[in-house]
Amino acid sequence: GRISGREALWLFLALVGCAAALVLPLRSWLLAGLCLVALFLAASYPFTKRFLAIPQAYLGVAFGFGIPMAYAAQLGSVPGEAWCLLLANVFWAIAYDTEYAMVDRVDDLKIGIRTSAITFGRCDVAAVMLCYAMALVLIGGIGHTLGLGGVFYAGLAVAAGIAGYHFTLIRERDPQSCFKAFRHNNWFGASVFAGIALDFLLGGVING
Template sequence: MNWHRITEKFDLYIKLTRLDKPIGILLLLWPTLWAVWLSAAGRPELAVVVVFVLGTVLMRSAGCVINDYADRDFDKHVERTKERPLTAGRVTSREALALFAVLCLLSFALVLALGKPLVIALSVPAVFLAASYPFTKRFFAIPQAYLGIAFGFGIPMAYAAHLDSVPAVAWWLLLANVFWAVAYDTEYAMVDRNDDLKIGIKTSAITFGRFDVLAVMLCYAATLAILAGVGMHLQLGFAYYAGLVVSAGIMGLHYTWIRGRERMACFKAFLHNNYVGMALFAGIVLDRLFR
């Protein structure tokens, strides 16, 4: 058995699934955890927490694999992505599709372990959204909105896991996540705008054009407004709104970084959205903890 070859292949799979770059996991995990805590009134079942955390890691990894598969011919023309394992030919298309299937099956096994029929039913559109998102960049002017739905579908699933139903508040949380995803992924798209224009991929940064910074800030504002409405509907307290205020401050900081449209500053703002999600989650946890 060639252990060097096995180790090398494992390292390539880690890079293909982006497990070496956990920011995507965190951006997907925070809104899922918002819903897990809110749907359980601050006392989530341990099994639900474990399933949704592991499921988030698996499905984000699966999403990265299918994204690279869909973009394998485009990525070779982009400096930042041309050395990705699939694009560089170090992982085959067949291997990538097999890995995607395995990750999806493992995620589905977790869902089955919960034994919740509605969660199982919702897992079908969740996989479809994750698998189809990369292809929306061919025709959809703002694919980041589709990404927000795909990244946020753990929200209705979390409510289904605890309540065996999906109330309206879950869909409002999902909508907030859509606006947030458009904001942070537009910042990310601003980094690659010139390359994306050359290869013909559609992104929100291209669609918004010179109004890109304004669009990001309006999406941030919409996110906060919807989450404030959720807080009022659920009669949440001071800690929750403190989390919103901290998040608003972080978003304001992002404006100072992206207004010059410098690539690395925009990328820094994208990465920094982890703290937006964290602040909101901390507000939820603290609100429920001290009630």
């Protein structure tokens, strides 16, 4: 159902309160500071389409900022791999949200907002595929650094195959096919996750 502006504000404040209740017991100034940054990113994202040429990059930072927060909560620090993982998430967000922006390009041009699909122009398909590739390369590099094994890389291979399938969907820029590719990204993410989880699980079974 629909909610009013005032109800949305109260809901926002309630969710912020719930988040604070989860974070404050951890007593980490680093995590608290990152939470404030995350709050700013989430609150400011809706306005970025008026000012940024590729607001999807900002979306990727906002959506992925839980990555450095998780590291801060668990390790008390944010190592380089966390920022690399965040960058991978940014590339992925640009890829999938550009697919979505390709659906709305005509309407977005009419109302005067900016999107990556408009900025990339006729290079939009190539940009999407490059972003998928960069995300997979960064995730693969992190996995190599952490010593992950063959199952992890199998998951990346499946994700790469899914990205290739997306190319067949978006290359003609048909709005319905682009939207299908956008919605299909849950399988892209699930493949990466499954590769990581199964690699840890099977590695623990073999080594244990």
